[in-house]
Amino acid sequence: MNGTITKDASQMRSSDQIGRLPQPPSPIADDGDENHFCRTCAFASVCLAVGYGKSDLSALHCLVEHVGPFRAGEYVFHNGDPFRAIFAVRAGTVKTSMVDRDGREQVLGFYLPGEVIGLNAIYPDHFPCDAIVLENGHFCRFSFPAMSALAARIPAVQQHLFRMLSKELGAASLLAGDHSADERMAAFLVDLGERYATRGFSGTHFQLSMSRGDIANYLRLAAETVSRVLSRFRSLGLIEIEGRELVLNNPAELRRIGQSLLPN
Amino acid sequence: MNGTITKDASQMRSSDQIGRLPQPPSPIADDGDENHFCRTCAFASVCLAVGYGKSDLSALHCLVEHVGPFRAGEYVFHNGDPFRAIFAVRAGTVKTSMVDRDGREQVLGFYLPGEVIGLNAIYPDHFPCDAIVLENGHFCRFSFPAMSALAARIPAVQQHLFRMLSKELGAASLLAGDHSADERMAAFLVDLGERYATRGFSGTHFQLSMSRGDIANYLRLAAETVSRVLSRFRSLGLIEIEGRELVLNNPAELRRIGQSLLPN
């Protein structure tokens, strides 16, 4: 699986390979260092806002901690862990999921480089879900008390947090609707593509970092249905897919199919 | 329809068999005036935090504006309206819903006295849904720019906003799961009851303020299915229901049925 992941990374970005060993200064949106913040991160504007002044810069260093590397299958946090921080994906991908009393898993979301996990833990004050690494990666850990304090000082930071929370709320309610397997699948693929594009990768040619089962669970379908829909999309020429490597041949048509689940 | 609403309110309070909870001193959470804030409102802690000092009190008056009355069917805000404020329900009930390109409606939520609408508008900066009054009511309008400014000054306010957003996020993802009609319906009824109880009403005997069709839409079921499930629950002795008047005879069993959708 690691081999696959490495290939993803190289395809998506520049010239990187052989990544079954986690590499500290690694690919995938990881262009930040102590003085330069990751340009494609959801927190970029925060880090930049904070970073205006010298004193703020030190505040940022208290706030942010680079964690990892994590290997596929490892947990960024566990259901029930006390909430102290939110995380931004620096490299790799993550899924969040809950397991209910009966042992049924529910995948809540997939997170790409530049995206943020843990916002749903603020209210209960502990993580309500697990965050499981799908592709080897590492993360920025933002102390939430420190970030709140900073948000009180810097309006842009506060506003950014409000907006991130609100955005996630909107995304959650889109998926809540009543839609066919085709609609869900098309919307899912287009959404993934657009998110990759936002972070500077190809929006039409990328690697699925999650299993069919995880996709199915996330979309509330059976894994077999996901397989069938993907096969049909392929036979219609909408996509090319081999294993987890995916090409969106006709994003416009996919977007049309999935329009009722997509914003705009 | 207005007649019904009036009746609902009176029934909710007086003819409550089980309720040993102390009755609220005034109807439907509307116990605030210029100097006394609604104790059962989701914003109570905010208003109280703000209201400590005399100067803060005037800040609060700039922030909050009482609007209404609204009649059933009227809109608190429309899809696409520019986002300037969030609203707390002072009296009455509200549904929020989106209409997609094909004209299909999707009910996003129902809001009871003391609850807050509009948080999902922060990110897009315009309301992504309609808010439609189900039972005559009125509202507190909180200017969001003013509230943000206040949040920067008063940590409790900021924290409260974060928590409300995060809470709604958690609620949205619970409903996103894959559940049977019985599970959904049971969880819905228990949840409504608990929310009424939180606001000081009976949690076991109340009026449904929304149609079967709205419930169905919200739960992603057909209206006929809602009818059938309610009938079955009645025949099992779990509930009594006549029109929109509802008694939960066995909340514990309902909670068990719906457990996979409910927190705790």
Added chain:
DNA sequence: TTGCCTACTTGATTTGGATCAGTTTCGAAA
């Protein structure tokens, strides 16, 4: 009163997707 109209209920039938049951592929371990 009569006649709508809307909300709701109940029964009959259909169906989309789940479930069950192989089969294939591929990578990793022995």
Added chain:
DNA sequence: TTTCGAAACTGATCCAAATCAAGTAGGCAA
């Protein structure tokens, strides 16, 4: 190499809930 196991694909069957189709009850206007 062989074996094993997980992931994925595909076909056959099943089922929960949607859809179709009446029919009932209550509210309201004329």
